[in-house]
Amino acid sequence: MKISFSEAKLPSAGALVVGVLADRKLTASARRVDAETKGAVQRALKASRFTGAKGQWLELVAPTGLGADRVLLAGLGKPAEIDALALESVGGSATSKLLASGLESLTFLVDPIEGAEIGLADGAARVAYGAKLAAYRFDRYRTKEKADAKPSLKTLTVGSEEASEARKSFAPLDKIADGVFFTRDLVSEPGNVIYPETFAKEAQALQKLGVEVEVLGEKQLAKIGMRALLGVGQGSERESMVAILRWNGGRKRDKPVAFVGKGVTFDTGGISLKPGPGMEEMKWDMGGAGTVAGLMKALAGRKAKVNAIGAIGLVENMPDGNAQRPGDIVASMSGQTIEILNTDAEGRLVLADVLWYVQDRFKPQFMVDLATLTGAIIISLGNAHAGLFANDDELAERLFAAGKAEGEKVWRLPLDDAYDKMINCDAADMQNIGKDRGAGSITAAQFLQRFVNDVPWAHLDIAGVAWSKKDTPTVPKGGTGWGVRLLDRLVADYYER
Numbered sequence: 001m002k003i004s005f006s007e008a009k010l011p012s013a014g015a016l017v018v019g020v021l022a023d024r025k026l027t028a029s030a031r032r033v034d035a036e037t038k039g040a041v042q043r044a045l046k047a048s049r050f051t052g053a054k055g056q057w058l059e060l061v062a063p064t065g066l067g068a069d070r071v072l073l074a075g076l077g078k079p080a081e082i083d084a085l086a087l088e089s090v091g092g093s094a095t096s097k098l099l100a101s102g103l104e105s106l107t108f109l110v111d112p113i114e115g116a117e118i119g120l121a122d123g124a125a126r127v128a129y130g131a132k133l134a135a136y137r138f139d140r141y142r143t144k145e146k147a148d149a150k151p152s153l154k155t156l157t158v159g160s161e162e163a164s165e166a167r168k169s170f171a172p173l174d175k176i177a178d179g180v181f182f183t184r185d186l187v188s189e190p191g192n193v194i195y196p197e198t199f200a201k202e203a204q205a206l207q208k209l210g211v212e213v214e215v216l217g218e219k220q221l222a223k224i225g226m227r228a229l230l231g232v233g234q235g236s237e238r239e240s241m242v243a244i245l246r247w248n249g250g251r252k253r254d255k256p257v258a259f260v261g262k263g264v265t266f267d268t269g270g271i272s273l274k275p276g277p278g279m280e281e282m283k284w285d286m287g288g289a290g291t292v293a294g295l296m297k298a299l300a301g302r303k304a305k306v307n308a309i310g311a312i313g314l315v316e317n318m319p320d321g322n323a324q325r326p327g328d329i330v331a332s333m334s335g336q337t338i339e340i341l342n343t344d345a346e347g348r349l350v351l352a353d354v355l356w357y358v359q360d361r362f363k364p365q366f367m368v369d370l371a372t373l374t375g376a377i378i379i380s381l382g383n384a385h386a387g388l389f390a391n392d393d394e395l396a397e398r399l400f401a402a403g404k405a406e407g408e409k410v411w412r413l414p415l416d417d418a419y420d421k422m423i424n425c426d427a428a429d430m431q432n433i434g435k436d437r438g439a440g441s442i443t444a445a446q447f448l449q450r451f452v453n454d455v456p457w458a459h460l461d462i463a464g465v466a467w468s469k470k471d472t473p474t475v476p477k478g479g480t481g482w483g484v485r486l487l488d489r490l491v492a493d494y495y496e497r
């Protein structure tokens with residue numbers, strides 16, 4: 001879809017979106033439409049229960065007196081409710097309503113609103129951002145979709161009195177959305193298409209944006225001692241890999257920020273095999289890695305002034321004659337030994353080695369890892385928050401604030417000696433699952449913490465948010481791309497020079 005910014009003029013065809021404030025108060029653009037149509041807007045308000053409350057919509061089809069074929073009234077609520085996320089929702093909802101409507105163009109008219117939380121140019125940019133995020137589809141395997149069900153929208157225009165400022169404000173958002181789409185694609189692709197080697201190839205494509213990409217195969221991983229990671233992949237025909245992505249947008253002497261992703265391209269559970277129903281969902285067990293890759297694309301795309309590392313552990317967890325057994329003991333790269341009591345608790349084994357490697361080699365300012373790590377986090381938080389664990393309050397607070405601002409919310413859970421004890425073990429330095437069933441997400445985080453020294457570190461358990469079964473205004477169902485926006489914001493607000 002082509003997105004452009006223009007002056008605030010009424011379109012000659014297609015769909016037109018104008019805003020209405022709470023208590024049926026028309027914006028300037030809505031008043032213009034009302035005048036051109038000899039009162040059709042006011043009549044429509046009287047004929048419905050639309051009040052202009054935030055999130056309401058009312059549609060006028062083929063209004064007399066206008067070139068536009070449809071007018072959509074968007075409820076904006078009270079001025080104080082009009083912020084970046086609300087305007088993204090307006091852009092996103094209108095786009096999903098009209099994407100396959102048969103119309104080819106969609107125009108938004110954005111007005112300055114006194115008392116709004118966001119200014120006109122930034123607001124117009126957020127409408128476009130929401131529209132772009134909503135227009136995403138993962139449809140490359142649908143060969144029989146009927147012509148009249150396919151997307152028809154081709155152009156999107158956001159009209160305002162500050163078009164050139166809005167265009168400028170949109171430029172970085174456009175690049176972040178490209179990063180989100182990269183993540184969504186990677187996560188939605190099935191396990192026969194995305195496996196360690198093909199994931200690494202996709203990451204290498206970021207080289208054309210200036211990202212340095214290094215890929216380590218099994219030979220090199222064995223040489224540096226990543227036996228915890230390699231144990232997970234040893235039952236798979238696919239070679240395990242680690243991909244290291246580097247974006248050098250900062251000064252030479254600036255310490256990098258580091259992001260680490262769990263990239264289990266398919267998780268059968270291994271010998272501790274998962275039940276059959278629902279197992280297909282485990283194609284998205286590389287969601288953390290997908291987010292790290294999308295984030296690196298966003299940072300490079302908008303030329304962020306920061307040095308960033310993206311480190312991705314890529315394995316497939318399969319059961320076969322060579323697979324790791326329950327009871328096996330492996331030595332991790334850190335030297336600590338691990339008794340594998342459940343081969344389905346594999347993500348932590350992958351992250352343990354990659355976290356250790358990253359802190360040792362890059363001495364980062366902080367590390368944030370992302371992983372679809374535990375089903376238990378879905379029991380705790382559902383799909384509305386990711387779980388946050390951190391050894392550093394400042395980093396935790398920054399993640400919380402960035403998540404709130406971008407609509408990708410996190411909720412902090414505790415780390416504590418009482419939970420750490422639960423992974424002590426007689427046979428080795430630790431075991432890979434807790435001694436009893438309680439606190440499954442926390443014991444997983446405690447496990448990771450044993451591979452982190454004194455660097456500020458946070459762990460995001462994204463099992464509940466990496467995939468969505470229902471559409472929301474800016475996130476169609478499927479791979480969500482969760483975390484790209486949050487982490488881009490974290491970098492932009494606190495770590496760019």
Ligand code: BES
Binds near residue numbers: 342345347464
């Ligand atoms: N990838 C899963 C976690 C998961 C489950 C993600 C459901 C998304 C939806 C992870 O590797 C796993 O299997 N975790 C186990 C840990 C258990 C064996 C201690 C779990 O959560 O059941």
Ligand code: MN
Binds near residue numbers: 267269344345346
């Ligand atoms: Mn598992």
Ligand code: ZN
Binds near residue numbers: 267285344346372373
């Ligand atoms: Zn897993």
